[in-house]
Amino acid sequence: MADQNIVPSDQTLPNKIRVLPLMGKPIFPGIFTPLMINSPEDLKTVEDALQSDNSLGLVLVENEETENPSSNDLFSVGTLAKIVKKINLPDGGMNIFISTIKRFKIKKVIQSEIPITVAVEYPEEVLDDTLEVKALTRSLITEMKAVSENNPLFSEEMRLNMVNIDQPGKIADFITSILNIDREEQQRVLETFGIKKRMERVLLFIKKEQELLKIQKKIQNQINDKIEKSQRDYFLREQLKAIKQELGIAVDGKTEEYNRFKEIVDSLEVEDDIREQIEKELDKFALMEPNSSDYHVTRNYLDTIVSLPWNDPPPVEIDLKKAQRILDADHYGLEDVKERILEFIAVHKMKKDFRGSIILLVGPPGVGKTSIGKSIARALGRKFFRFSVGGMRDEAEIKGHRRTYVGAMPGKIIQGLKIVKTKDPVFMIDEIDKLGASFQGDPSSALLEVLDSEQNNSFRDHYLDLPFDVSRVLFIATANSLDTIPRPLMDRMEIIRLSGYITKEKLSIAKKYIIPKSLDRNGMTKDQVQFDYKALTAIAEGYAREAGMRNFEKAVDKVNRKIAKKLLVEEVQPPVTVTREDLTTYLGQPYFREDDAKTIIAPGMVTGLAWTNFGGDTLIIESVAVPGKEGFKLTGQMGSVMQESANIAYTYVRYLADSLGIAGDWFSKHTIHIHIPAGATPKDGPSAGITMASTLVSLALGKKVSKKIAMTGELSLAGRVLPIGGLKEKTIAAKRATIKDIIIPKANERDLDEIPDYVKKGLTFHPVEEMAEVLRILFGELKDA
Numbered sequence: 001m002a003d004q005n006i007v008p009s010d011q012t013l014p015n016k017i018r019v020l021p022l023m024g025k026p027i028f029p030g031i032f033t034p035l036m037i038n039s040p041e042d043l044k045t046v047e048d049a050l051q052s053d054n055s056l057g058l059v060l061v062e063n064e065e066t067e068n069p070s071s072n073d074l075f076s077v078g079t080l081a082k083i084v085k086k087i088n089l090p091d092g093g094m095n096i097f098i099s100t101i102k103r104f105k106i107k108k109v110i111q112s113e114i115p116i117t118v119a120v121e122y123p124e125e126v127l128d129d130t131l132e133v134k135a136l137t138r139s140l141i142t143e144m145k146a147v148s149e150n151n152p153l154f155s156e157e158m159r160l161n162m163v164n165i166d167q168p169g170k171i172a173d174f175i176t177s178i179l180n181i182d183r184e185e186q187q188r189v190l191e192t193f194g195i196k197k198r199m200e201r202v203l204l205f206i207k208k209e210q211e212l213l214k215i216q217k218k219i220q221n222q223i224n225d226k227i228e229k230s231q232r233d234y235f236l237r238e239q240l241k242a243i244k245q246e247l248g249i250a251v252d253g254k255t256e257e258y259n260r261f262k263e264i265v266d267s268l269e270v271e272d273d274i275r276e277q278i279e280k281e282l283d284k285f286a287l288m289e290p291n292s293s294d295y296h297v298t299r300n301y302l303d304t305i306v307s308l309p310w311n312d313p314p315p316v317e318i319d320l321k322k323a324q325r326i327l328d329a330d331h332y333g334l335e336d337v338k339e340r341i342l343e344f345i346a347v348h349k350m351k352k353d354f355r356g357s358i359i360l361l362v363g364p365p366g367v368g369k370t371s372i373g374k375s376i377a378r379a380l381g382r383k384f385f386r387f388s389v390g391g392m393r394d395e396a397e398i399k400g401h402r403r404t405y406v407g408a409m410p411g412k413i414i415q416g417l418k419i420v421k422t423k424d425p426v427f428m429i430d431e432i433d434k435l436g437a438s439f440q441g442d443p444s445s446a447l448l449e450v451l452d453s454e455q456n457n458s459f460r461d462h463y464l465d466l467p468f469d470v471s472r473v474l475f476i477a478t479a480n481s482l483d484t485i486p487r488p489l490m491d492r493m494e495i496i497r498l499s500g501y502i503t504k505e506k507l508s509i510a511k512k513y514i515i516p517k518s519l520d521r522n523g524m525t526k527d528q529v530q531f532d533y534k535a536l537t538a539i540a541e542g543y544a545r546e547a548g549m550r551n552f553e554k555a556v557d558k559v560n561r562k563i564a565k566k567l568l569v570e571e572v573q574p575p576v577t578v579t580r581e582d583l584t585t586y587l588g589q590p591y592f593r594e595d596d597a598k599t600i601i602a603p604g605m606v607t608g609l610a611w612t613n614f615g616g617d618t619l620i621i622e623s624v625a626v627p628g629k630e631g632f633k634l635t636g637q638m639g640s641v642m643q644e645s646a647n648i649a650y651t652y653v654r655y656l657a658d659s660l661g662i663a664g665d666w667f668s669k670h671t672i673h674i675h676i677p678a679g680a681t682p683k684d685g686p687s688a689g690i691t692m693a694s695t696l697v698s699l700a701l702g703k704k705v706s707k708k709i710a711m712t713g714e715l716s717l718a719g720r721v722l723p724i725g726g727l728k729e730k731t732i733a734a735k736r737a738t739i740k741d742i743i744i745p746k747a748n749e750r751d752l753d754e755i756p757d758y759v760k761k762g763l764t765f766h767p768v769e770e771m772a773e774v775l776r777i778l779f780g781e782l783k784d785a
């Protein structure tokens, strides 16, 4: 408590005082405050002061972090304080109450040891422009009031205090001491003896504080808004839930999902044990936590179950006439194929279902297998789904993964049914001849299970783990060749062959189907682009000389793309007519040239007919004799069967050399080299037998064989000509290569009936039983062959 006696008047201000260094912030004059004294140095200083006149000089240490500050570490202005009361604390420290009186300036350090003693002076505080100071006082008070009203940290007492202070300088000091300002800034205020200047400085601080408060308030409001909104949403959602519950409408996501599943499951026409299992899963789902990992597994499983077409579809009446119309409209030619398909449909219309029937379409790429499949679906009014099993090595791709696997999925069959959403779609299984097998199981046995009519009414996918009836699905498989299709699979299928097209057919298909489709794909019409007949022929012969339509289609697409650009960029006036001469500009140089490969230039060159996965083809077998040791070698990637036929041909010709008019020692003096061009493609089979024998005779006799003759037939050691396969494909290839005469085994004569007349037109077939007949056709009457 301030004792009137100890508060000295101005006259008694000491010139020499003990300094108590302050670490935190400066203490301004006119304040009554407690101070904790702990350090031994400060204790000594205070004790010393109490021994004399109770005065202390409170001076701020320049650097807050200084330990044991000395006289050099102090600011030069401090505050004179009188100790009013002292309380000793049990821990050895003390609490003193001080009353601060006036700011002083250090003149000189008298003693730098503890207690630090300095000589001081008390500069006059100049109160210059009284009117301005009055105005400043007023605005200080109003501004500060505004600040304090917005800041709960300023107590009522502080506010009262401020109003009660009468001296302007003191108001500034008081405000500085309560505002949240840096210690250096506060010290600057303490060091400002000019009152007006001090007030201006403080006014600036208040303004800053106001800014700070404004921002603080804004942030506060934003946070409040957010909290309010989320709280509001929460309450509304809870209310909505309650209202829905009250009205019996679905509640949360899970219940909603559960209800949906339940409703569909209830409507399924399934057997009791299947229903029981599905309901078990549903019950499990109902008890699950939406956050648990199992929740999604079960949810996806149930979703698959309810998306599957369990119920039997209504029977569809098959209209054969309509089916025929659709097949005819979608495809040019292929009469035999369409006929077979219509027969197939007719039989099943009689039987009233398609159980146990699988069609296998075999043929080279691009002959229309896929589009026939789509057309069948259209003709039967069924959905179409296609997947490829080419390169498939894992059984799970057909039968699914068990649900215990992470990311388990049903197999292709169930996936397909989920997509088409009907139990009786047409499923096309592409590339069945390229099925693989691996340690992950054999997909072909899984396929067998799907296709087997004895067991596919309860097909069990691993993922589904329930029997599902797939017997109403009409399966159509496609393959390029039959060789690699597993026998048990093939036995279950009805094989329909598509053999490839001759140029004339290609042109019709192009005009009627390929070009309109391509124009449509490229956003043009037939009024803008026209292909002339010669151009189409040139595409077929120079750029797309294969059995199917793939390359033809690509070539037409390429031309159309270029024309689209021409119409837009070069602003050419439509219609653009594509002529034969334009083709090199659009497509580059042709891949095939008339006469380049197919020309017979020397004896020893004979045209044979081959049949590969890519359809039929013509092959010129060449042979050359070099003087040297007796024997022969073979090149051109021949398989073992073909090598054997070369051996038979050699032995045959050698054995009969004499009777063929070949000089007796010709074979012993020559090494013969037989080559089949397109050396990169592996070839095999016995059907080149008669061609190889012919090439040897042509070589030995030095007689050329006409390039218009081609042949196919297996040769036996005794000179018999044995039947071969793929006559239709080979004939089509011969026709494409403008061959005129074809030598075929007599036993294949009946296959000619299968070949359409327009293909056979212009071709002469020479059915033969003996090699001697072949040689007679090629070289006329030889000695006595």
Ligand SMILES: Nc1ncnc2c1ncn2[C@@H]1O[C@H](COP(=O)(O)OP(=O)(O)OP(=O)(O)O)[C@@H](O)[C@H]1O
Pocket: 330, 331, 332, 333, 334, 364, 365, 366, 367, 368, 369, 370, 371, 372, 478, 509, 513, 514, 548, 549, 550, 553
């Ligand atoms: N006879 C045809 N009539 C009409 N268009 C045909 C005919 N043959 C083939 N095409 C057309 O040729 C293109 C290639 O046919 P598609 O894709 O059906 O061949 P694919 O035999 O299935 O070949 P891949 O074995 O390579 O799948 C398609 O645009 C198809 O419409």
